[in-house]
Amino acid sequence: xxxxxxKQSRAPDLLDRRRLLLGGAAAGxxxxxxxxxRGLQAAESAPENLPPNTPDWSVYxxxxxxxxxxxxPSEYEADVVRRRVxxxxxxxxxxxxxxxxxxxxxxxxxxxxxxERHHGGRADISxxxxxxxxxxxxxxxxxxxxxxxxxxxQENRFYFLECAANGGMEWRxxxxxxxxxxxxxxxxxxxxxxxxxxxxxxxxLKPKGSWILAEGADSSxxxxxxxxxxxxxxxxxxxxxxxxxxxPEQGYPLRLVVPGWEGNMWVKWLRRLEVGDAAWYHxxxxxxxxxxxxxxxxxxxxxxxEAKSVITSPSPEKPVTTEGFQVIKGLAWxxxxxxxxxxxxxxxxxxxxxxxxxxxxxPKCLTRFTFDWHWDGKPALLQSRCVDETGYVxxxxxSLQEVRGVNSIYHNNSIQTWQVNQDxxxxxxRLG
Amino acid sequence: MFAWAKxxxxxxxxxxxxxxxxxxxxYGLGRVATAEEIAGWDVDIRPDGHGxxxxxxxxxxxxxxxLEQCAVxxxxxxxxxxRYPVLMGGFETLVDDRPEKTVGSYWPYxxxxxxxxxxxMPFGFARSLSADDTYAVTAYLLYLNDVVxxxxxxxxxxxxxxxxxNEAGFFxxxxxxxxxxxxxxxxxxxxxxxxxRAVILDVTPDEAQPVLD
Numbered sequence: 001x002x003x004x005x006x007k008q009s010r011a012p013d014l015l016d017r018r019r020l021l022l023g024g025a026a027a028g029x030x031x032x033x034x035x036x037x038r039g040l041q042a043a044e045s046a047p048e049n050l051p052p053n054t055p056d057w058s059v060y061x062x063x064x065x066x067x068x069x070x071x072x073p074s075e076y077e078a079d080v081v082r083r084r085v086x087x088x089x090x091x092x093x094x095x096x097x098x099x100x101x102x103x104x105x106x107x108x109x110x111x112x113x114x115x116e117r118h119h120g121g122r123a124d125i126s127x128x129x130x131x132x133x134x135x136x137x138x139x140x141x142x143x144x145x146x147x148x149x150x151x152x153x154q155e156n157r158f159y160f161l162e163c164a165a166n167g168g169m170e171w172r173x174x175x176x177x178x179x180x181x182x183x184x185x186x187x188x189x190x191x192x193x194x195x196x197x198x199x200x201x202x203x204x205l206k207p208k209g210s211w212i213l214a215e216g217a218d219s220s221x222x223x224x225x226x227x228x229x230x231x232x233x234x235x236x237x238x239x240x241x242x243x244x245x246x247x248p249e250q251g252y253p254l255r256l257v258v259p260g261w262e263g264n265m266w267v268k269w270l271r272r273l274e275v276g277d278a279a280w281y282h283x284x285x286x287x288x289x290x291x292x293x294x295x296x297x298x299x300x301x302x303x304x305x306e307a308k309s310v311i312t313s314p315s316p317e318k319p320v321t322t323e324g325f326q327v328i329k330g331l332a333w334x335x336x337x338x339x340x341x342x343x344x345x346x347x348x349x350x351x352x353x354x355x356x357x358x359x360x361x362x363p364k365c366l367t368r369f370t371f372d373w374h375w376d377g378k379p380a381l382l383q384s385r386c387v388d389e390t391g392y393v394x395x396x397x398x399s400l401q402e403v404r405g406v407n408s409i410y411h412n413n414s415i416q417t418w419q420v421n422q423d424x425x426x427x428x429x430r431l432g
Numbered sequence: 433m434f435a436w437a438k439x440x441x442x443x444x445x446x447x448x449x450x451x452x453x454x455x456x457x458x459y460g461l462g463r464v465a466t467a468e469e470i471a472g473w474d475v476d477i478r479p480d481g482h483g484x485x486x487x488x489x490x491x492x493x494x495x496x497x498x499l500e501q502c503a504v505x506x507x508x509x510x511x512x513x514x515r516y517p518v519l520m521g522g523f524e525t526l527v528d529d530r531p532e533k534t535v536g537s538y539w540p541y542x543x544x545x546x547x548x549x550x551x552x553m554p555f556g557f558a559r560s561l562s563a564d565d566t567y568a569v570t571a572y573l574l575y576l577n578d579v580v581x582x583x584x585x586x587x588x589x590x591x592x593x594x595x596x597x598n599e600a601g602f603f604x605x606x607x608x609x610x611x612x613x614x615x616x617x618x619x620x621x622x623x624x625x626x627x628x629r630a631v632i633l634d635v636t637p638d639e640a641q642p643v644l645d
Contacts, residue, residue, distance in 0.1 A: 090505075090515035094555070120552065134462075135470050139455070142462035143469060151461055177630035202457030213476055219558045221551035223476060272473055280478050283548040287539050290602060296526035298538075299609075300602040316630075343615065348624035352617045381624060387615060395610045403609050407531055419626060430628035 077103075082115060085181055088169070093121035094220070096163065098184030101310075101331065102317045106358075107188055107366040108158070111242050114187035116249045117163055120220030123269045127253040130217065132237070136275035139204030146239065146253045152194035152202075155236055157259075158365045160188040160333045162305045164262035164289050167412035171401070174417075174430040179315035182416060182428060186333070188366035191257050193238030196231050200275070209275040213282075214256050217271035224265045225279040226258065230303075234259045234364075237270060260335030260364035261303040262410070264289055294405035305335035307394050308413035309342055309369070309386035320375055320424035328371040330355070334388035339367040341387045346373070348381030348417060348431055349396065355384070363389075380420040381431070397430070475550060479541040481592040488587035489568025491575040497565050498572045501554045510534070510576045520576040523597065536577025540602055542594040546570045 049055035073080065082097040089095040099115040116122070127146040135141035163185035169175045176182050200212075205228075212231045216222035226235070236257040239246060246252040251268025258265045264284055279285070279301075291299040309332035314320050332339045338361050343352040355371040369384070386394045397414035419429040477483035499508060507513045510520030522532030531537075535545055550566040552558050561569065571586035574594065580586075586594070 087515075091555075120555070120558065133465050133470065133473055135465055135474065140457065141465040141470055142457070143465040144462040148461045152459060173628040174630040198459075202459055202461060204455075204457065215473075215476070219552070219556070221558060223547075223551070274474065274476065276478070276482075278478060278480065278482075280476055280547070281541050281544055282476070283544055283552075286541065286544050286602070287533065287535075291605075292526060292531060292533065292538075294527065296531075296601065298526075298602050299605040301604050304607070306608060343617070348621075350619065350621050350624055352615070352620070381626075385615060391612065392608055393612045393615045395612075399610045419629075428630035429626045432625040432627035 079103075080113065082113060083180060083184075085169075085176065094119050096165075096185060098180045099187050100180050101184050101186065102179050102312045102315050104312070105329075105368070107331070107368045108242065109187035109189055109366075111189065111244065111247050111250070114161075114189065114241075114247070114250060115163070115185050117185070117263065118218070118220070118249070119222055120218045122249045123216075123218035124248050125217060125253060125269060130253050130269075130271065132254055132270060133272045134199060134203040134275070135272075136213075137206040137209035137277065138200070138275050139206065140202075142203045144199075149194060149199075149237060149254060150239060152198055154192060155195050156190060156192050157236070157257075158188065158190045158362050159257060159259045160186060160305075160364060160366045161263045161266055162186040162308075162333070162335075164264060164302075164305070164410040167414070168409045170397075170414075170428075171406045171408065171412055174428040177316045177428045179310060179312055179317060179416075183310045183312075183331075185263070186331075186366070188333075189241040190243070191236055191238040192240035192243075193236040193254075193257065196235035196237055196256070196273075197233075199237060199273070200231065203275075205275060208277045211276050211279050213272075213274040213276060213280050214265070214267040214270060215272040215274070216251070216267045217269040222264075222267050222284065223280065223282045224267060224284055225282065226265060227279075228275075230258065230261070258303075260305060260337075262289060262305055265303065289410055291404060291408035291410050293403075293408065299408075302411055305333070306411070306413045307334035307336065307339070307386050307388040307392050308332070309339075309384040309394055310416045311344070311382050311384050311418060314382065314420060314424075314426045315418055316426050316428055319426050320420055322424075323375050323377045326373045326375050328355075328373050328382065330369050330371075330384050332357075332367045332369055332384070332386040333365065334386070334390075334392070335364055336392060337363045337389040338365075339386055340389045340391075342367075342369040343385045343387075344369075344371040345383040345385070346380045349383050349385075349415065352385065375420075375424075377422060379422055381429070382418045382420060382426075383415050385415050475547075477543050477547045477550075479543045479592075481543065481588070484543075484546070484588050484591055485563045486588050487563040487567050488585055489564050489566070489571050490585045491568075491571045491580065491582050493564075494568035494570070494572025494575070497561070497569050501561070502569065505555060510573065519573055526598075526601070534577070535573050536579065536597060538598050538601070540596055540599045542570060542574060542579070542591070542596055545573055546591075 080100050080103040084097040096117040097115055099113055130146055132144045166185035170182055210228045212226045214224055238255050238257045246255055254270040256267045256270050291302055309330055311328055311330040313329045332342045342355040344355045345352045355369040358368040361367050394415055400414050417429050417431050419427045505513055505516040506519050512518035519535045522534040522537035525532045546566055549569050567586045571584055574580045575582055
């Protein structure tokens, strides 16, 4: 009986079981990086640093203020990094890595941990050598320096950015055993920039202008068509994220911000905006980022990232290490607006209880939720389900599969299930 | 008055006229982009042929360029090498359990091929093909996919006559496409059963299908 087991400190036993589990699995980036994470978690305390003793750092001077002109995380957080799944893409230049969302709190993603998706590698661009061109169906084709873009009236807004392929590996079944990989193609930062509406007005829109083509300056020449209604609604041309200039991997010196819409449209290294009277149907809006259906037809222009949530802890990377009080933590978001509610299930979706939302709850932004849980040591099936302000309810995978089959790759916003076993090990499972 | 003063004044007047027509925006930021600057960057094309530069290229020329510039990643016949994209075939597979989405089976417009090759290929040496090279490579890819015959020469003039097999295969979905309503809170299912596990399914990396490229 489980009640006969010792109630405290299950960690050593857990770690052994995890090593066994992982050792039995095939070698690969996922497995080895998870093993690394867990190895670090197993670090033991040094008794000489604990009460009643006095540790060295309480005795000797630490580094001075000149040591780190640009600060970095504690060396003890070295495993909190972006990771890649090697088999996912042909090359690291046209590839993606994943935000370690299981290690983060609140709703803001630190700049250095925001996942990267490049199609031709990271472009490193000198701002002096960068220009933004606006042309096409405008009164005045204009060319701006980055400094001129910064002189426009400024907007400061928080938004999530989710790759349309986030969860794309999970359509057929539970495939990747880690929330970093199942849900980590997402980040949320505060952008500073100029409203696209303001920029377009500066060039003077002609009445026939109904679409915008946004183009990046990287070697993939990334392009996407954006309908004028969205361009004039809430898009930004951003130059800062979380208060500092964009990171090169996020599009320095300029990127497009297309709130609530799939990440591929947020063109990085933005160098050109052309106004036209029809969509361009370029590669990223035809051969990619379209949703193939069982009929053989495909959805095009599925731009909005619909409401989605996930429990980030417990998760495969964050096992339950002891019985008793736990805080279930997670994230919810909707490209259609604000998150209205998140429910949590402990029994695989049979029964649900409403979680607590942690403000600010902003539109098209990550929202942190928590749920207080007393774990009794029995197996559980954890799920979260969100509802956004439009009333849209996050669907289960069966509902999505019924309409879209298993080959649509993109826009998987289904409910995730984590199984917690009697030892506290957490697994990505699929329910029937 | 000096002899050259009059023409100068006329030029100045013309410039003022031009500026008048372009009247400054509200913030007076940026400067007018010249036609030459725009032409250098504005290389995109659309399905209706808008943006296509003059030029042409044959299937046979395209084969030569393709074998030299493209085959190392995409295979001699577009069959794909390693994990790089397959460009040829896959017809009738879109309803299969494992569909093969290629230029021939999936891409709706030939303009997408021309545009992408010209702006982004070859991978790692973008913008190195001339317009004529791009017409030729596009013609060869159309030939590999049975859209044109081997004598075909693709030109600015005949471009919009090319029709891809899957042009009608795309539509805009209704929003949302799954039922939504007041979510259930109690006794929501008949049963709860685990049918799949990531750990047991254990994707063997070499066998997994790339989903991004």
